[in-house]
Amino acid sequence: MFDPKKLEQVAKQIHDSMPQPVKELGNDVEHKVxxxxxxxxxxxxxxxxxxxxxxxxxxxxxxxKLTEMEQKLAVLEAKLDEKDQD
Structure with a gap:
């Protein structure tokens, strides 16, 4: 549903902004983020x-399709009105 590259980029930015000791936790932190x-x-x-x-x-x-059906209905109604007037 979401662009995995964008998600990866955001996760990397968050990971890179963390203090060095936290970064050393490695893949686990990135995975959790x-x-x-x-x-x-x-x-x-x-x-x-x-x-x-x-x-x-x-x-x-x-x-x-709705527009086409409305046009067909208008034609049919016009024909019906013509018959009623006869």
Whole structure:
């Protein structure tokens, strides 16, 4: 859902800003930081850009079909009105 490169970059920045004794804890600290960040990000009500783009395309196709159906309905209603007037 999130760009792993961005997550890696943020985790590295946090790790690099820590005091030297903490840095020496090595991969465990970096792993924990990554877990915390990912946990907090997963709590947010967000979708991936890919999912957003897919849903946007679905919405556009649905809107197009609705417009087409409205036009067909208008034609049918006009024909029905013509018959009623006869």
């Amino acid at each position: 990554r877990q915390v960040i990912q946990g907090q990000l997963s709590k947010l009500d967000m979708v991936s850009r890919e999912e957003f783009d897919v849903q946007t395309q679905v919405l556009l196709r649905t809107r197009q």
